[in-house]
Amino acid sequence: MTATLSPPTTAVLALTGISKRFGAVQALKDIDFDVHSGEVVALVGDNGAGKSTLVKTIAGVYTPDDGQMTFDGKAESVASPAEAQGLGIATVFQDLALCDNLDVVANLFLGRELYRGRALDEVTMEQESWRLLRQLSAKIPSVRIPVASLSGGQRQTVAIARSLLGAPKVVMLDEPTAALGVAQTAEVLNLVERLRENGLGVILISHNMSDVMAVADRVSVLRLGRNNGTFNVSQTTSQEIIAAITGATTNAVSQRAARRETHTAAPTATTEEQS
Ligand SMILES: Nc1ncnc2c1ncn2[C@@H]1O[C@H](COP(=O)(O)OP(=O)(O)OP(=O)(O)O)[C@@H](O)[C@H]1O
Numbered sequence: 523m524t525a526t527l528s529p530p531t532t533a534v535l536a537l538t539g540i541s542k543r544f545g546a547v548q549a550l551k552d553i554d555f556d557v558h559s560g561e562v563v564a565l566v567g568d569n570g571a572g573k574s575t576l577v578k579t580i581a582g583v584y585t586p587d588d589g590q591m592t593f594d595g596k597a598e599s600v601a602s603p604a605e606a607q608g609l610g611i612a613t614v615f616q617d618l619a620l621c622d623n624l625d626v627v628a629n630l631f632l633g634r635e636l637y638r639g640r641a642l643d644e645v646t647m648e649q650e651s652w653r654l655l656r657q658l659s660a661k662i663p664s665v666r667i668p669v670a671s672l673s674g675g676q677r678q679t680v681a682i683a684r685s686l687l688g689a690p691k692v693v694m695l696d697e698p699t700a701a702l703g704v705a706q707t708a709e710v711l712n713l714v715e716r717l718r719e720n721g722l723g724v725i726l727i728s729h730n731m732s733d734v735m736a737v738a739d740r741v742s743v744l745r746l747g748r749n750n751g752t753f754n755v756s757q758t759t760s761q762e763i764i765a766a767i768t769g770a771t772t773n774a775v776s777q778r779a780a781r782r783e784t785h786t787a788a789p790t791a792t793t794e795e796q797s
C-alpha cells in the first residue's frame with residue numbers, strides 16, 4: 523500500500539474514500555486514513571473538522587455513505603459499536619464513562635464480569651486487573667478503591683485498561699489529556715507509548731500540539747471534512763501542522779501534502795477544491 527509515509531508494517535486499519543453527510547452538512551468527504559500496528563497516528567483539526575465523525579464511523583456508531591474500510595487486510599463494514607469491538611477496534615470516549623462509586627476492578631469488568639459458578643470470580647478479575655495495569659506500567663495504588671478517589675490521569679488509565687480487555691488491535695483515544703495537568707498528561711502519554719510498544723495501532727485525537735509532537739509518529743489533518751495533509755512527525759514542525767489545520771498557508775501546505783501523497787497513493791482532494 524503506502525510506500526514512503528508509512529512504517530514497514532501493513533496497515534491494521536485503512537479507510538479509503540470515506541464520506542458522511544448529515545442532511546446539508548458534508549461532515550466527511552473522500553477521507554483516506556490508515557494506522558499500522560505499533561504506530562500512533564494523531565487525528566487533528568479545528569472544531570467541526572470531522573474528527574469525531576470519523577472516529578464514530580470507525581467505531582460503528584455511524585455508517586458511511588461511501589468508501590471502504592479494511593481491517594487486518596480484509597474489507598469490513600461495521601454496523602454497530604459491538605461489531606467494531608468484536609473486530610478489535612476499541613474506543614475510549616472523552617467522557618470515559620466510568621462508574622465513580624465502583625472500584626477499579628468493577629469498572630474494568632463492567633458488563634463483562636467473570637463468574638465462578640453463580641458467584642463473581644473476584645480473585646481472577648483482580649488478578650487480571652493487575653495484569654492489565656502492569657502491561658500499561660500504570661501507577662494505580664489499589665484496584666479496590668472507588669474510581670472517584672483517583673486522579674484524572676489515573677481515571678484515564680482505568681478507561682484505557684478497560685478498552686484493552688477484549689484484546690483489540692486498534693485503540694482510539696478521544697482527547698485523553700484534555701482535562702489533565704502537566705504530570706498527569708505525561709503519565710497518559712507514557713501510556714500511549716506502552717500501547718504502541720504492545721503492538722497496537724493507536725489513533726489519538728488531540729488539540730494539544732505538544733502532546734501530538736511528543737507521542738505521535740504521524741499526524742493526519744482534517745479540515746472542513748477533508749484530508750488536508752499527513753505529516754511524519756520527525757519531518758515536520760507544529761507550525762506546519764497548525765497551518766494545515768487552519769488553512770493559513772493553504773497553498774504551501776496542500777501542495778506539500780499533495781506532493782507527498784502522489785509518492786504514496788492515488789491523489790486526494792486538496793483544499794483548493796473546497797468551496
Ligand atoms: N449527528 C450529527 N448531526 C448533524 N450534524 C452533525 C452530526 N455530527 C456532526 N455533525 C456536523 O458535522 C461536522 C463535523 O463534526 P465533528 O463533530 O465530527 O467535528 P470535530 O472535528 O469532532 O469537532 P470538535 O473539535 O469540535 O469536536 C460539523 O459541522 C458538525 O456540526
Ligand SMILES: [Mg+2]
Nearest residue numbers: 570573574575
Ligand atoms: Mg469532536
